[in-house]
Amino acid sequence: MAKKQQEYGNDSIRQLKGADRVRKRPAVIFGSDGVEGCAHSIFEIISNSIDEARDGYGNRINVTLFPDHVVEVEDFGRGIPVDYNKAEQRWNWDLVFCELYAGGKYAEGGGNYDFSLGLNGLGLCATQYASEWMTADIYRDGFHYHLDFQKGENVGGLQKEEYKGRRTGSVIRWKPDTEVFTDIAVPPETFQDMLRRQAVVNDGVTLVFTDKSGKDTQKYEYLYEHGIADYANEIVGDEALTPVHFCSGAAVGRDRADQPDYQVRMNVAFAFSNTVQTLEYYHNSSWLEHGGSPDRAVRSAFVSQINAWLKSKGLYKKNESAITFSDVQDCLVLVSSSFSTRTSYENQTKKAITNKFVAQAMTEFLKHQLEVYFIEHPDEAEKACKQVLINKQSREHAEKARITIKKTMTQQMDLANRVQKFVDCRTKDASRRELYIVEGDSAMGAVKQSRDSEFQAIMPIRGKILNCLKADYARIFKSDIITDLIRVMGCGVELGGSHNKDLASFNLDNLRFNKVVICTDADVDGYQIRTLVLTMLYRLTPTLINKGYVYIAESPLYEINTKNKTYFAYTEPEKADILRRIEGEKYTIQRSKGLGENDPEMMWLTTMSPESRRLIKVLPTDAERTAQVFDLLLGDNLQGRKEHIAEHGAEYLDDLDVS
Template sequence: MAKKREEYGNESISSLKGADRVRKRPSVIFGSDGLEGCEHSFFEILSNSIDEAREGYGSKIVVTHFADDSIQVQDFGRGIPVDWNNNEQCYNWELVFCELYAGGKYKEQGNNYEYSLGLNGLGSCATQYSSEYFDVTVVRDGFQYDLHFEKGNIVGEMKKTPTTQKKTGTTQKWRADLDVFTDIKIPQAYFLDTIKKQAVVNPGVLFEFVDHTPDGVQKFDFCYENGITDYLKELVGEQGLTGVEYWEAERVGRDRDDRDDYKVKLSVALCFSNRVQISEYYHNSSFLEYGGSPERAVRQAFVSQIDSYLKQNGKYLKNEGKITFADVEDCLCLISSSFSTQTSYENQTKKAITNKFIYEAMTEFLKHQLEVYFLENPVDASKIAEQVLVNKRSRENAEKTRLNIKKKLQGNMDITNRVQKFVDCRTKDVSKRELFIVEGDSALGSCKLSRDAEFQAIIPVRGKILNCLKSGYDKIFKSDIIIDLLKVLGCGVEVKAKQNKDIASFDLSGLRWNKVIICTDADVDGFQIRTLILTMLYRLTPTLIEEGYVYIAQTPLYEINTKNKVYFAYNEPEKAQILEEIGSEKYTIQRSKGLGENEPDMMWLTTMNPETRRAIKVMPEDAERMSQVFDLFEGDDLQGRKDHIANHGHEYLDLADIS
């Protein structure tokens, strides 16, 4: 019976209430219901402690990660007010931990936080709502306050007891709820990275991280007395072209004419290097993964001022184009930390800001500072200009190379561009087309007579191709054999090495074949040629292997003839099994000839007929292991090869061509 559809009427509309507003839709607040969302819930609590420390209340924050994945954040600030609030006629703990959009950062006058990381009054409440349990201990005003929540609801009442403790502050311990998040196992690396970043942009604040691991308790301390300047010096070390500069300024302005003014505090640490490239942006202490206004300001200011310097000093060649930010960025090391009394984040996860005034103020500030810096430091200015031009010209040359290679590899297979000795098939249906890469011209002739010309094409490899693990890309792309193979494949190349990113032009949709079959003689030379072809594909078009397009054609090792039947054995065990089946019957046995000497009927039957051939799909389950094997046999590790031969060579003596 068909399921009855529910009527969509007035009673169909409902709203989430209380803790369900977060527990059933955590992604709205935290950006995700997975590990990333759980990590952000931790950052929300940490942010409130950071706001206290930045205002001068407490100089230490302790984060503890326990073995059961519970987390504790302890600060030594003023302590969150949790007692009775006459203005709101309720307890402050209700506002802070049970009410979204409530907190101490909303008042236009008398705001306790000038530059605040937590703005929306969501973090403490949302994290409490999304926790299995959430414990709060506050020390302030001569009292200790204790609260215990479970799954978004208070359990019991707030405990208020007199204390003689002189140090005020807030301690919050909680365990994220697996009913809310799919994963709560925050890795140590996240804590270390996040806490270190906060130490960088909060000068003089000591951050302690205590991690209870299966191997014992580990402790880490982070403190940067000079903030982003010390951090940049740590990152660049002795690899700078110029020394580290620190610039700061304050501005007042507005995003729109009908909006109120707000304050912006800007600080930047920077230097230039031809070995290190760094760019990190922070606002109100939050790491801006996607940048936003500060990043756009850096792009605009640096391109404008360096381009102006190049023009004024005649550094450009005649008719040379203008630099881009990519040319500057390749040698720029910059940490930006800005603060504002009003902030427009893209969303609650605070990974980018969009303030128009911050962009304008920072652009003007950086342009002015760069102009003065270039005037006062002519030697540094010249170094920077020369390095940016080197980057620009290298990029343009790489782009020309990439386009030439792309054109060379993906050109149309017409008469003028036909690969020598390539024999195409008739069908244009890619799902049926097979390409046989065969060993030498003699094999080409034999396979050409044996194939089904409707869907099987052939390209011969003349001798042993270049070892693509030992050779640089310049040498590889000068090899006619490799270029011919890549032309026939039609999908271009993918170069994963970062320094060669500009020549990657791989497009799987351009592949002209459903199967690429490597077909070589069953001898030592054949095995080596096969390995070299596989190595080439592995380095230049690894996706073809990963996606299962590459095959190895097995050719028989022995031909066994009896009066009534011909048998083919592909290995020694098969040979023994066939001889056992034949029994006392008379037979002749011969080692298989090279591909070029085989009769067409035999080639079709054993190697090319999809119904009777044996073709092994090259589908590495472990790409890293495949890489290690290729590196061992075809790379530069001579000692590794010697050791392998010494340890395992005896296992292959039967295959050695020794007379």
């Protein structure tokens, strides 16, 4: 039976009123109805206190997170006006807590908030509407005012009593409503990041976060006396290429000819560094996660001025291409804090601004500042600009390497045809497929006969492969063994260095196997081949190790046969334990055969069967230590290797495979 269509007529139109304007559509105001939206609702209350502090009223803001996700924001500003408003013929508390688009920011001429975090008058009311409950205690004009709200509705009106203390300010406490947000568990780390960022762009204002949500109370205090300059110094540390340079300026203009003029203030702190790279933009104290106008200005100004300096010094070769911003960004630490009396955000969550004049004013300001800076600090200019040129040349070199690798790796033929001796499995389900990397043709034959051809593929390697820690990319990718193995795995390679994200052809989604198993003999040669394969994976595809795709098939050292059963011992202690357990029985014991000598049934039991094999997952538990050991044993550190052998060689005399 066909479903009856709902009639759409004049009576179908409905308007959301009161708290429902937020409670039924929180994502419209806060950007999402999840934990990110809940965090933004909290920031709306904090931002009101910051506006007061930046305007000179109070220099401390306390934010507390209580159990059950209750939040409190306390400031020492002038206190929210909540008494009767004759001009509007309404109570101010009703306007600011229960009316969207109402507040002091709409006063004639901009009121007290020329450079405000929020200009829409939405925050306090919207957060109140999105709360399970909210209380407000306000101190001003010699009175203490108290308000209670439940699910967006006032309870009990305004309570007012004389207050003889000297303090002024507001204390807002509330619980975000789970009927509005799908998740209200805003992590303490989000509060810390939010308040630290606000301390950065509000010089001299102390922001305190007290976390009472856990077992023990934690307290964090943030203060930057010199704002973004102190913050930039904190980022670059003691090893910067150039000291932090701070500059500030102002401009007046408009976005379009038919629009009014507005003011812009600009503060920028920057330095050049070989160890860290940072770009952070703030506007009216709000962190612009996606940048917008300031980001466009920085990109244009820095590329223009550094390019001009390099040309003036004749450092470009004939027909050489100019630098790009990625070359600058690789060595730039920059923090920008701008303000404007007219702001166009991409949306209410304030992640980017779109003001045309802000971009224009900042571009001209930065070009001028950089020109003067380069003239007054020629040594610093030379260090910075030459480093950008080095970054460019490194990027171009890596790009050429990437293109060469891509050509090498890309073939139109079928995988089985283009990689000699590779034996594929039948299933195309990558979550089940296993790749066994085995040494030599004899081992290949044994593994091939004993495997489960449904999900186990085999890739033989002939002899010892190239030591990838001692070879450059050009030599590495001339090795057929290595390029064949990379083709078979299918995921490409990761190039090292700062260009890794842009230039590597690696894509984990293209990996054709769920397990990459290194399968070698349990002897000195086998261990060396295993180490060289691991070294190759460590250098070219470290993500496979980090994500747990790489395994080692552990081969038994001994085969112990009794009348009724065969035992395999993988270590000397295991051999001793087995011999204790079969004490009194007749047995024979022999060193386990190499992979190529095992019969298929034995190979299946010891190496291939998921039920009985032993696989060692290669874990990235200590990547830095692994890198050091690989470099020591397989890299160019000859002196370090000699010293290591002299100090520890005696410990391994019993394991030497010599007669």
